[in-house]
Amino acid sequence: MSSSIVFQTAMYLVVLFALAWPLSRLLATALDGSLSSRFAFLGKSERALCKLMGINADEDMPWWRYALALLVFHLIGAVFVYAQQRLQGSLPFNPAHMGAVSPDSSFNTAISFLTNTNWQGYAGESTMSYFTQMLSLAAHNFMSAATGLAVAVALIRGFVRRKASGVGNAWLDLYRATVYILLPLSVVVAMFLVGQGVIQNFDGYKDVKLTETVTYQVPKTGADGQPVKDAKGNPVMVDTKTSTQTLPMGPVASQEAIKMLGTNGGGFFNANSAHPYENPTPLSNFVQMLSIFLIPAALVFMFGRWVGDARQGLTVLGAMTLLFVAMVGVEYWAEIHANPTLTHLGMSGLPGNMEGKETRFGIVASSLFTVITTAASCGAVNTMHDSLMPLGGLVPMWLIKLGEVVFGGVGAGLYGMLIYAILAVFLSGLMIGRTPEYLGKKIESFEMKMVAIAILVTPCLILGGTALAVMLDVGKAGMANPGAHGFSEVLYAFASSANNNGSAFAGLSANTPFYNLMLGIAMWFGRFTVIIPVLAIAGKLAAKPRLAQTSGTLPTHGPLFVMLLVGTVVIVGALTYIPALALGPVIEHLQLFGR
Amino acid sequence: MSTPNTASLIRPAFTLFVLLTIVTGLAYPLVVTGLGKALFPQAAAGSLIEQNGQTVASSLIGQSFSGPTYFWSRPSATAPQPDNGLASGGSNLGPTNPALKDAVKGRIDLIRGAHPDQTGPVPADLVTTSASGLDPHISPAAAAYQIHRIAKARGLSDEQVQLLVAANTDGPQWGLFGEPVVNVVKLNLALDGLKK
Numbered sequence: 001m002s003s004s005i006v007f008q009t010a011m012y013l014v015v016l017f018a019l020a021w022p023l024s025r026l027l028a029t030a031l032d033g034s035l036s037s038r039f040a041f042l043g044k045s046e047r048a049l050c051k052l053m054g055i056n057a058d059e060d061m062p063w064w065r066y067a068l069a070l071l072v073f074h075l076i077g078a079v080f081v082y083a084q085q086r087l088q089g090s091l092p093f094n095p096a097h098m099g100a101v102s103p104d105s106s107f108n109t110a111i112s113f114l115t116n117t118n119w120q121g122y123a124g125e126s127t128m129s130y131f132t133q134m135l136s137l138a139a140h141n142f143m144s145a146a147t148g149l150a151v152a153v154a155l156i157r158g159f160v161r162r163k164a165s166g167v168g169n170a171w172l173d174l175y176r177a178t179v180y181i182l183l184p185l186s187v188v189v190a191m192f193l194v195g196q197g198v199i200q201n202f203d204g205y206k207d208v209k210l211t212e213t214v215t216y217q218v219p220k221t222g223a224d225g226q227p228v229k230d231a232k233g234n235p236v237m238v239d240t241k242t243s244t245q246t247l248p249m250g251p252v253a254s255q256e257a258i259k260m261l262g263t264n265g266g267g268f269f270n271a272n273s274a275h276p277y278e279n280p281t282p283l284s285n286f287v288q289m290l291s292i293f294l295i296p297a298a299l300v301f302m303f304g305r306w307v308g309d310a311r312q313g314l315t316v317l318g319a320m321t322l323l324f325v326a327m328v329g330v331e332y333w334a335e336i337h338a339n340p341t342l343t344h345l346g347m348s349g350l351p352g353n354m355e356g357k358e359t360r361f362g363i364v365a366s367s368l369f370t371v372i373t374t375a376a377s378c379g380a381v382n383t384m385h386d387s388l389m390p391l392g393g394l395v396p397m398w399l400i401k402l403g404e405v406v407f408g409g410v411g412a413g414l415y416g417m418l419i420y421a422i423l424a425v426f427l428s429g430l431m432i433g434r435t436p437e438y439l440g441k442k443i444e445s446f447e448m449k450m451v452a453i454a455i456l457v458t459p460c461l462i463l464g465g466t467a468l469a470v471m472l473d474v475g476k477a478g479m480a481n482p483g484a485h486g487f488s489e490v491l492y493a494f495a496s497s498a499n500n501n502g503s504a505f506a507g508l509s510a511n512t513p514f515y516n517l518m519l520g521i522a523m524w525f526g527r528f529t530v531i532i533p534v535l536a537i538a539g540k541l542a543a544k545p546r547l548a549q550t551s552g553t554l555p556t557h558g559p560l561f562v563m564l565l566v567g568t569v570v571i572v573g574a575l576t577y578i579p580a581l582a583l584g585p586v587i588e589h590l591q592l593f594g595r
Numbered sequence: 596m597s598t599p600n601t602a603s604l605i606r607p608a609f610t611l612f613v614l615l616t617i618v619t620g621l622a623y624p625l626v627v628t629g630l631g632k633a634l635f636p637q638a639a640a641g642s643l644i645e646q647n648g649q650t651v652a653s654s655l656i657g658q659s660f661s662g663p664t665y666f667w668s669r670p671s672a673t674a675p676q677p678d679n680g681l682a683s684g685g686s687n688l689g690p691t692n693p694a695l696k697d698a699v700k701g702r703i704d705l706i707r708g709a710h711p712d713q714t715g716p717v718p719a720d721l722v723t724t725s726a727s728g729l730d731p732h733i734s735p736a737a738a739a740y741q742i743h744r745i746a747k748a749r750g751l752s753d754e755q756v757q758l759l760v761a762a763n764t765d766g767p768q769w770g771l772f773g774e775p776v777v778n779v780v781k782l783n784l785a786l787d788g789l790k791k
Contacts, residue, residue, distance in 0.1 A: 011771070049614070053607035068601060073608040080612070125681055139620030143612075171607050178615055183623060190627045191634065197655055200624075200631035200639045205681070208643075208650050211783055214659045216676040240675070247641060247653055247680045253631060254624040271683035274726030276655040277641065282773025338719060339690045342699050346707070347723075348716035348736075351774075355695065355723040356685040359669065359732035362774035384685035384726045387695075485689035507687030588691050 005332045005364050009325065012286070012368065016293050023294065024301035030180035031153050031173065032306075042180075046172065053171060060166030063539025066154055067532050069170035070147055074114045077143060081110035081136040085128075093131035095204035096248075101127060108516035113137055115527035116144035116409060118259070118266030118379055118502035119493075119519060121511035125248040125269045130202060137266060138255045142186075145262030145295075146177035148411025151531050152299055153177075155415050156306050158538030159439045162546045167538045181295070182262060189291050190257035196287075197280035200253040208245040215241050252277055260291035263409040265379030265502040273369070273382040274358050285365055285382060292378045296407040299414045307439050311557035316417055319565040323406045324375055327395050332367040334392035340592065356387030367392075374399040377409030379502030386481070386489065386505040390589035393505070394581060397492050400501045402573040403458060409500065415534045417565075419454050421556065422447065422537070424568040428554055438556060440546040447540060450533035457529040459576045461498035461522045466491045466580065474514040480507030484591065488584035493519060498526035644784065652780045656680060657731040660783060663709070663748040666733070666741050668779045669720050670702055673728035686724045699723065712743050732776035735764055749786070759785050 029035045036042040050057040061069065085101040088094060101109070105121055112119045113136070124133065150173035157167050194200050217237040219227040228236045252268045256278055259266055273279040279288060297317070304313020336352040343349045352363040361369070366383040373380050374396035385396055399406060405416040422438055426448055429436030436443040469475030469490045479486035489505040496503055497519040504510070510519065547553075555561065631639035644652045652658060657668050659677040671677035672686035688695035702722040707713070718737040738760045746756045763782040766775050 049611075052614075053610045055607045065604075069604050069608065072601070072604045073612060076608055076612050080616070123682065123684070125683065134624045135616060135620035138624060139616045142619040143615055146615075171611055174611060174615070178619065183619065186623065187627060187630075191630055194627070194631040194635045194639050197638045197642050199641050200628050201641075202628065203640065206641065206643065206650060208652055208656075208658075208680075210658055211651065211780075211787065212658070212660050212662055212665060214676050214678075215661075218675045242676055245656070245658060245678065245680050247643075247656060249641060251624040251628055253639075254627040257627075258619075269683050271685070271727035271729070274685070275683050276653075276657075276727060276729055276731060280642075280655050282768045286772050339695075341690070341696050342719075342722075343716070345696070345700050346703050346716055347699060348719050350719065350736075351734075352719075353690070354719040355688065355690075356726050357723075358726050358730050359720055359734055360730075360773050360776050365773055382726065384687055386687040386689060387685060389690050480687055481689040481692045483691060485691055488689075505687070505689075506684070507689070588689070591691055 005328065005367065008364050008368060009328050012289060013321065016290055016297055019290065020294055020297035021301055023298035024305060027181060027295075027298050027302045028305055030176050031149070033172070033176075035180060036176070046175070049175060050171075055171060057169075057172070059169050060164075061168065061170055062165055063154070063167050063535045066167050066170045067535045070150070070531065071528065073170075073174070074147070077114045077140060078110045081113060081140060082106045084132050084136045085109060088129045088132045091129065091131050093134070093202065094129035095202070096129070098127060098129045098132075104513040104516040105511055108520045111520040111523050112502065113140040113264070113266060114144055115500050115523045116148060116262070116264060116377060116412065117497060117500040117523045117527070118264045119497055119504070119523060120266055120502070121516055123270035124267060130250050133255060133268060134251060138258060141255070141258040141262045141264040141266065142178050142182050143174070144264065145182055145258070145410040146174045147531075148409055149177040149181070149295075149299070150174055150411070151534055152411035152414045155418060155534055155538045156303055158541035159307050159441060161542040163544070164542040167535065167542055182258060185261050185294075186254070186257040189261060189287065190253045192287055193253045193256055193284055196284035197276070198253040198256055198284065199249060199277050200251055201249055202251060203249045205249055206247045208247055210243045210245055213241050213243045215239055248277070256288070257291070259380060260288045260378065261295060261410075263292055263296065263376045263378040265373065267380065273380045274384070279382055282360055282365060285361055285369065288380070289369055289372050292372050292376045292380070293407045295410045296376060296413040299411065303414060309557070312439065315557040315561050316414075316421065316565070318562040319569070320406050320417065322562065322566055323569065324371065327375065327399060327406070328368060328371045331371050331392055331395040332363065334389045334395065335363050335367050337389065339389065353387075353389050353392065356384030358382065370396050371399065373503060374501060375404065375406035375408070377404040377412055377500050377502075379496065381503050384506060385492070385503055386507045390585040390592060393488060393492075394585035396503065397488070397495055397585065398573065398577065398581065400495045400499050401462065401577050402569055403455070404499055404501060405569060412500070416530070419451050419534065420569050420572070421565055422451050423455065423572075424561070424564045425554065425556060426451070427568060428564055432554065434552065434554065437547060437553060440549070441541045441544050442547065447537050450537045454530045454533040455572060458498045458526050461526055462491070462494045463580060465494040465498070465518055465522055469494070469518065472514070474512065478509040478512060478515055480509065484584055484587040488588065491580055491584050494522055497522040500527050652784065654778065654781055655731055656780070657725075657729045658780050660779065664745060665783045665786065666738060666745060666779050667721065669730050669733055670722065670724045671728040671730075672724040678729055680729065683727050683729055685726045685728060710740060710744055713740055731778055731780050733779055735775050735777055738764070738777040738782070745786070751789070756786075759789070
């Protein structure tokens with residue numbers, strides 16, 4: 001029973017909703033300020049903080065000022081993360097003596113972590129000092145997630161407020177999201193993970209005396225330091241022996257917890273959540289999967305409560321769950337079928353496609369994780385996505401391209417889905433010939449323009465970026481796999497960056513100036529050219545009156561609207577991306593199974 | 596009321612940034628480290644196994660074995676040596692890549708050659724690389740495939756080796772999560788322990 005995908009998915013959803021429901025209460029009280037008015041010491045420390053920042057605690061920011069505040073905050077962060085990577089060689093907590101990171105990689109990583117993408121062109125265990133991992137990277141896991149929460153809350157305020165000029169106070173929203181929500185949850189999850197075997201220390205890397213000496217081959221280098229080549233031009237290989245294995249150490253669990261809870265996804269190690277020190281057991285894997293969807297699911301419940309109609313939240317949640325379950329089904333079906341090329345050679349077809357998977361997770365927990373991490377904007381992986389079967393790779397790629405609205409990133413999933421809800425209301429309004437309304441707010445031309453920008457920016461970045469990369473030699477040079485799969489690698493990289501996911505078809509050699517720059521740009525605009533239109537919508541809606549429901553109002557709850565919402569998401573996602581997907585995973589599937 | 600300008604955002608942004616960086620980037624990991632060391636010292640330090648004062652393994656990190664007297668681990672795609680702790684990662688070979696076919700064919704030939712008594716298909720996990728390159732486990736089927744070879748090489752009965760395999764096999768965690776697995780690192784240490 002434990003290996004049944006139906007049972008595992010059902011158990012996952014039941015536990016998720018059982019935890020998300022109570023959490024949604026905490027979210028609402030923390031973010032609307034009632035928590036700090038109930039507990040005097042919290043209120044006092046908030047007022048002290050406001051004094052220190054030199055701001056008025058009651059300042060209610062108009063949407064553009066709210067957006068500007070977030071931008072200034074993150075620009076400071078970008079400079080800080082860049083500088084710390086460049087200087088890490090002379091900073092403390094660096095037992096492995098990591099030197100400065102290259103300028104283009106530092107730029108890419110700075111953008112990557114502040115935009116909640118956590119795309120990683122580098123390998124953690126051989127690049128980053130403990131100090132960089134904690135102070136720059138883990139800290140940004142918190143701050144970028146807090147930004148997502150803040151924007152989602154600002155949008156909800158837009159629906160709830162009547163004739164108001166502001167959408168909230170960005171500083172207090174960031175502070176409350178981080179300190180009242182992300183931090184306590186992270187401590188709990190981190191401790192659980194340590195109990196399962198995730199490491200948490202500041203020790204130097206440890207040497208292990210191997211049970212059996214390992215013999216391997218390395219290219220021979222001549223006196224000039226260049227590899228020696230034989231008559232045919234192939235490098236000459238020499239046998240080398242080692243009886244030592246060096247184990248990386250570090251403060252992993254603390255980073256792991258917020259990596260999942262903040263839907264960041266940036267691994268401490270190169271292998272991410274496949275690494276036994278990041279994700280040692282099936283139970284730690286389950287808790288990591290729960291952590292990814294926990295806050296996004298709770299936010300949807302909170303949305304319903306905050307707008308005063310729980311059914312609105314349940315409707316959004318229904319649409320998300322429907323898409324999620326369907327995608328889990330396709331992913332699992334693709335992965336239990338072993339690669340026919342390999343079974344012809346004499347490999348067992350059971351349990352399925354094990355290339356790039358860990359034994360302890362098997363097909364079920366790997367498929368589930370793959371869908372969860374790309375439905376949300378997490379991007380942590382417990383499976384190497386590059387080695388998924390063609391359709392098994394199509395599912396995560398498509399989920400990312402939908403804009404990660406199936407539960408989605410912390411905050412980003414909710415505001416992304418509400419953008420689609422506004423679009424669905426607009427389309428239905430056209431069909432029945434009425435002025436569209438959502439939650440009592442009239443949707444007019446300004447809002448629709450902003451919706452269009454938010455929905456169209458990422459496809460432009462993804463398709464434009466991919467087209468450019470496959471036309472240029474520097475872009476093609478990065479592909480590790482031949483044929484259609486190489487194209488998929490590039491397409492996945494741009495999709496993952498522009499939608500701030502961060503997972504990869506990791507064969508792509510992306511730590512080059514070309515990809516570091518291109519993907520850095522995609523991540524920045526993919527994040528903020530969605531956030532700014534969303535805040536603009538929030539501001540415009542907040543200024544409007546809230547209309548009473550009449551018999552002529554299109555209800556935005558119930559099964560009909562669930563289907564309208566799912567339909568809108570699927571049609572936009574399909575129309576935009578089917579041509580590109582046909583060139584990658586679809587062709588590869590036909591090549592593999594078509595003969 | 597005059598509109599406050601952008602410059603007025605810099606002080607609060609900077610103050611909040613410094614504060615949150617210290618709280619989440621410094622205080623938080625230090626607190627978790629303290630708690631972790633107090634509550635789960637063995638796990639926090641890497642689940643290391645010591646013998647005669649020497650660290651011989653982590654029960655979580657795979658090692659490469661190729662000799663006739665040991666159970667073989669899953670293939671590892673790490674470079675330059677397999678199961679390199681400093682370079683975790685998978686092969687990233689796509690399903691249609693000829694390099695994948697060649698690699699798997701080579702491994703199948705090697706395994707078939709070493710196990711002439713086995714006629715069925717080769718267990719998939721024995722010829723495919725793991726995601727981390729550090730997978731400490733193989734499937735029970737992959738262990739069963741190798742039992743006779745090890746028993747022969749060590750002069751043991753199949754049953755003796757089978758008992759050791761069973762002792763190092765874990766079912767799904769709590770009966771609910773994951774797959775049944777055999778820990779190759781612990782199993783091989785136990786095999787060496789038998790001799791003494």
